[in-house]
Amino acid sequence: MPNVVVLDNGAGLVKAGIGGERDPIAVVPNCMARPLSSKKWLLADQLLSSTEDLTSATLRRPFDRGYLINPDLQSTLWSHIFTTLLKITPSQSSLLLTEPLFTLPSIQRSVDELVFEEFNFKSLFVSDCPSLAHLYEASRSPYGMVSKTQCSLVVDCGFSFTHAAPVFQNFTLNYGVKRLDLGGKALTNYLKELVSYRSVNVMDESFTMDDVKEKLCFVSLDVARDLQIARKKGKDNHFRCTYVLPDGITHTKGFVKDPDEANRYLSLGDGASVLSERKDDPNQLGVIEKPEDRRTVDLSKNEFSLTNERFIVPEMIFRPADLGMNQAGIAACILRAVNSCHPFLHPVLYKSIILTGGSTRFPQFAERLEKELRPLVPAKYPVNISSQEDPILGVWRGGSLLASSPDFDAMCVTKAEYEELGSARCRRRFLH
């Protein structure tokens, strides 16, 4: 039985599993961390256990700015994942690995060394993320737009950067790819900076702040209006939300104090229901004693309130210029990616925009993107943006499909070929 390991090796999360299955076996952070109290480094899945106290943990990641720079660290993490989580023997299996677009040749060489010389995999296939995301979307609806035209625009908003990549006939058109140097990591760090200045110092709490970002941040549909609302006091303010930091005794993970409070912004959708919202929650009575203002938040309780930070942070993907970056936002990124392709492809690409990557999970991301993109695209072209059902796993599932296809073995580079030809010539087979 052919045994293919599918490894979506992201800078933030490693998604690893066996080809042909629907879900990966392991989705673990691609880093190691050492808590302040111990001397032992915790690897990948050990970071997810609820008993570990990760306060002020020191982090080490094999990736820098989206590319693999530390193969030694990556090999430690991989061998941990292969032996304890996947329970496979590399010498008897093939590997399907994803690699970021435009990986430098020197990095490709070190990855090949890692795969063939350190782990002794039987064969290797390297793919890029956009084509796999496209493959998965095409397989989901065999009669849909994406699979009929074999063409889509994949917007991958990941951990280190955002790519808008046109895909045609399952190949990423690399001359059309545009990159925005903002991703989940920068957003978390930005949130850290804001919270640390305004309320509690959380500069060392990467994991906690990731959680805050995932639970509380959302994309605003109308920034000017939302800023006005965020300024209000008391209950008129639909955005204020309190997050309780871990105290290390009763709970080691932080949590949102009042989940209802966190979702109140959703009632603002059309702007009309602002007033009706106030009467219909009697359960708010218990929360009345809570501090009404940011300045009165009790710091000894280790909690902080967020208001405008909740939408200002993801806002940076749409307007990096606000941060002082000299880069265009995600909408312009898509526009430029499409414009660099053949004009015949333009209408099809606008009609099949696929959002993937963890940072597209912010609520209302797709709506806002459509709102930004529509005025930029010529009126004769319809714009259709679809989010993947699970943006984190979309690429992995595409890889799983590819690995189970009958001609997968023919596309791989075997260990013997690698030893004969070397890294650079083997890489030409993957056509990127």
Place this chain on the structure above:
Amino acid sequence: MDEDGSSSIRRMSTRARKIAPKMAAALASSDNRTQAILARLDALENDNAAIETVQPMDDDDEASLDDDDQVYQKRQSKGTKRKTRQAKALEARRAPRTFLELLNEANLESLPSHVPSYLRAAVGPPSSTSRRHFCTVCGFTATYTCVQCGMRFCCIRCQTIHKDTRCLKFVA
């Protein structure tokens, strides 16, 4: 003029200078504010807040100014094996390099202009230069600029807080 002519003959240090392009741009600009902005953007890619500043300290043992420290270190170095230059060089080679160093090494500028590469895939500057400004203290729309450091604030109360806490922190 003579200085320039002789410098080509003079023996130069063979040490490769490692400066990230962004830092080079920042250093080239005389404007402190641009430097501050670039440094802040660079900080957004850090993994750990504190470690990055601590790490450079431990590779030069002799840099300490305190006399007591030096005595202590000398005593300590007798016990442990002193690092030779070669050992240090080996260690440096094993240490992971940052992506920007690898990028400089790959020399992508030399590729012909039609070849897509990491550098050409960047989106490029925004089409309009308009920029919204948010108060650095409270986060709302900011109307005013600090005359000393150029950061934004929205009202007099935020100005006071700004002056008391982080004015000139990123510039100076």
